Amino acid sequence: MAVYAQELEDLLRQAFPNARITVEGDDGRHMSAMVVDESFRGMNRVQQQRAVYAALKGKMDGSDGELHALALTTRAPD
Template sequence: MECKEIESTLLEALSLEEVHVSQEGTHYKIIAVGDCFDGMNRVKQQQMIYGPLMAHITSGELHAITINAFTVTQWKREKVFNMPS
């Protein structure tokens, strides 16, 4: 699955400000930014991301996924540490 396809799937399904997806081999890293994560614990945040991707995960198309979810305020603070240089 292409990174841009994952990004567009998540942007269509969730109220996100930004989505960044990178890939190394079969491992995908997803950074999702949106105020929809406000007040949620990490498990709930990840469940929100997994939801729209579940068909691709169960088919084996997506295998290893790392998810980092941030509110817009958190992202302003954390962006410098999470974006590739």
């Protein structure tokens, strides 16, 4: 089962309701996302990305994950 941009954005929006979120990709398996959220302030990049992966609720878990690749950009607002 493929994951589509709106579904991914909805999952991210649940975890980061005040974030600036951009999701791109249309093949359902390879996507990119940018999440800019105040909650990332003081976190290193690995911590930020772990928070995003947790928000995806298993969509990228192992070889059976619905989403195969996600190019991810995270940061706190300027």
